[in-house]
Amino acid sequence: MANNVAVKVDNVGMKFNLSSNKVDNLKEYFIRFIKRDIMYKEFWALKNVSFTINKGDRVAIIGYNGAGKSTILKVIAGVLKPTEGSAKTYGKIVPLLELGAGFDPQYTGAENIYLYGAILGYKKEFIDSKFDKIVKFSELGDFINVPVKNYSSGMKARLGFSIASVVEPEILILDEVLSVGDASFRKKSLRRVKKMMNQGVTVLFVSHSVAQIRKVCNKAILLDHGQLKFYGELEEGIAKYEALAKDRELAKAAKENETAKTAVDDKKGENA
Template identity: 50%
Template sequence: MKMDDKNIVIDVSDVTVRFNRASQQVNNLKEYVIKMVKKELMFQEFLALQNVSLQVRKGEAWGIVGTNGSGKSTLLKLICGILKPYKGSVILSGTIAPLIELGAGFDGELTARENVLLNGTLLGYSESFMKEQFEEIIDFAELWDFLDMPIKNYSSGMAARLGFAVATMVQPDILICDEVLSVGDYKFQEKCEKRMKHMLETGTTLLYVSHSITSVQNLCDHALWLDKGHVKMCGDADTICDAYMNF
């Protein structure tokens, strides 16, 4: 499928994502291998997303809502290229900054100082560029007192601070944020929302998953409601959020 509208930066077309899950309990690796060799390992098909379509235009902010297990994170991982569709297609236009999982791209044994440089390299930036951005990143994350502490000793909130600061140091075309800010304190959540609003005002497109409906309504102008892998509603953020809360 081609994106005829030049303003469309994310085009998810009739996508289905399929997983295989074991239909019986396997208690250890040895048992798993034996059953696999004997062809006794049985799987059940699980469709995490079914016939989902979504078109996002440049500069739009989309909130994705739904109960746990509805397919929200699966959809974001699909858009980021972490997962491949069983059916359908995903077409993107532009650079993506994904905040999918806490600590993704960080090495727990390394310090925050070392991880900032490592993470920047993984994002395609040079070491010299990361050193130029370093003070701004740590200032935003408010982690000067913990700079030489291994990441494995960070709380989830501290890791989220650092991940957000690195991902948003350069304005991406598309920012994808999956619930990672919920672990931070209220003051830092406000700080992140302020930065995201500024990015939206200057052209960034946002996909945002949160269980905080207030946060979705505050940041997003559109919303997608997923229910057990299906699109239940799609449209104006306030309308979708109200319907979801009433449901």
């Protein structure tokens, strides 16, 4: 039972201190320290979030901007340490967050493959054995020996995706990444993700595109204001998400109506 678990998130809470103005220089810190004026606004990006993802599941993480989607991914990836609770992963995890952001612009594509591989925790021999496959999949050809600063953003994304998918992760984190590159590469990468899925890779997928989610995922996690609203079958999750969207729009419309009404009332009052 236990070895069937890929990700276990246990009661995770993530608190950010939003100091009203960010103090990152000594002078200001000193003045504020003396005036006892270091104010922090506490903000819980996540609160009491618990779920368990089994191996081989492809989970969509859906929710509004600021719902905590990226934060939960970063907690799972180990980049952020949660303020409360714990997140455990079982298996080699490869995050694909904002592709190509980690490349060194001065380095060539080939050198960046080794650097990125090393950052993901792989050894030289392993990267050596995968190198040709990565280059081939990225379709970069001779550009692989050109510094990355001369790449287009699509080329960077292709290289990033190629590295992350060829190194055979057990848990793959995809954050809005299947929407990069041209149409043919997008199809190719979707195929690649599907192939990995068939091999039993666990996928965590963040996207605003319901169509893409339907293609990849079988389960959904719905987050709203840092809270877990729903975790279960995909279609149910999407329905809940859409219901939430409707609620929001209704609330927004009602609010707008109200303000419009009061504005009109005010005008009436003025006229009278």
